[in-house]
Amino acid sequence: MLNDLDITEAVQLLDAHPDFKVIRRITPRKSFSVNDGCILSKGVVVDTETTGTNSDKDAIIELGMVLFEFDPETGIAYNVLDSFNQLEAPGFPIPPEATAVHGITDKMVAGKRIDESSVEQFLEGVSLVIAHNSKFDRVFMEKRLPIFETLPWGCSFAQVDWSEEGVGSAKLEFIAYQFGFFYDAHRADVDCFALLEVLQQKLPKSDDLVLKSILNSLGQKSYTIYAIGSPFDTKDTLKARSYRWDGDKKCWHITVTGDESLKAEVAWLKSSVYGGKPAKVEIEEQNCMSRYSSRAGSRAVRKI
Numbered sequence: 001m002l003n004d005l006d007i008t009e010a011v012q013l014l015d016a017h018p019d020f021k022v023i024r025r026i027t028p029r030k031s032f033s034v035n036d037g038c039i040l041s042k043g044v045v046v047d048t049e050t051t052g053t054n055s056d057k058d059a060i061i062e063l064g065m066v067l068f069e070f071d072p073e074t075g076i077a078y079n080v081l082d083s084f085n086q087l088e089a090p091g092f093p094i095p096p097e098a099t100a101v102h103g104i105t106d107k108m109v110a111g112k113r114i115d116e117s118s119v120e121q122f123l124e125g126v127s128l129v130i131a132h133n134s135k136f137d138r139v140f141m142e143k144r145l146p147i148f149e150t151l152p153w154g155c156s157f158a159q160v161d162w163s164e165e166g167v168g169s170a171k172l173e174f175i176a177y178q179f180g181f182f183y184d185a186h187r188a189d190v191d192c193f194a195l196l197e198v199l200q201q202k203l204p205k206s207d208d209l210v211l212k213s214i215l216n217s218l219g220q221k222s223y224t225i226y227a228i229g230s231p232f233d234t235k236d237t238l239k240a241r242s243y244r245w246d247g248d249k250k251c252w253h254i255t256v257t258g259d260e261s262l263k264a265e266v267a268w269l270k271s272s273v274y275g276g277k278p279a280k281v282e283i284e285e286q287n288c289m290s291r292y293s294s295r296a297g298s299r300a301v302r303k304i
Contacts, residue, residue: 026176026183028193032077032200040069040078043128047191048137049102051090055139055294059090061109062102064188065122066196075212077200084122085189087112102186120147130214132172132195133157134292142293152288154214156195165203172198218288223262224255226282227269234273270304279304
């Protein structure tokens with residue numbers, strides 16, 4: 001049997017060889033850095049496991065959170081202050097396809113309920129919530145725990161340009177692999193510790209910490225632009241530019257971040273979709289207090 005010294009030597013040999021890549025199991029940390037006297041903020045990484053993906057009919061069955069200190073100027077994390085994990089019975093059988101993903105069964109959640117007062121106490125003093133795909137987690141969490149409506153949210157999936165950084169997928173497991181570690185995915189608390197580890201990695205090209213990249217875009221406004229009455233024959237052009245179809249509003253839309261991006265996108269619509277003719281677009285504005293939620297932001301129709 002290999003001892004620790006043998007394993008360490010083997011890892012060093014493989015690390016030094018160009019044909020091998022060593023992937024280590026993530027170990028939840030109690031601390032990332034020693035505070036040098038800077039003023040720190042509290043952040044919380046969150047993750048949910050649910051009965052499905054439809055927030056109208058599905059429910060949270062597990063909530064995980066990790067509370068940590070960070071420097072809002074640099075994105076450096078310091079101490080991990082606490083962790084939280086609770087199960088909840090959804091009131092109906094957990095679909096087999098959901099159990100196949102996260103392994104949570106009806107027996108495991110029987111009689112369990114997430115304690116709202118414990119959640120509120122855990123979140124005292126928190127200035128930022130981060131999830132990997134906040135558009136999913138925030139909707140479920142605000143529906144079940146309204147306190148999350150009162151906090152600013154960031155997203156490590158949407159607010160980091162993984163493709164631009166040379167990372168081939170924005171899935172958390174793949175990102176972790178790229179940074180040299182792995183974990184047992186799809187349990188809420190484990191996913192939270194994995195995400196916190198990712199937040200403290202440096203991006204391959206910009207050399208920014210992942211958390212710093214999120215903080216940089218946190219204060220910017222997001223704009224969802226609805227191309228009202230766009231000509232039918234421009235649908236492929238819109239689709240190629242990553243516009244999505246809104247079945248309720250019957251129009252194509254895209255979300256951009258920042259005033260300059262809004263200006264550029266409206267100019268593109270004017271020339272490439274409306275052919276320079278007078279037209280109207282609807283613009284929905286959101287910030288970190290409403291972004292990724294199901295709550296509508298402020299809306300206005302603009303002539304272009």
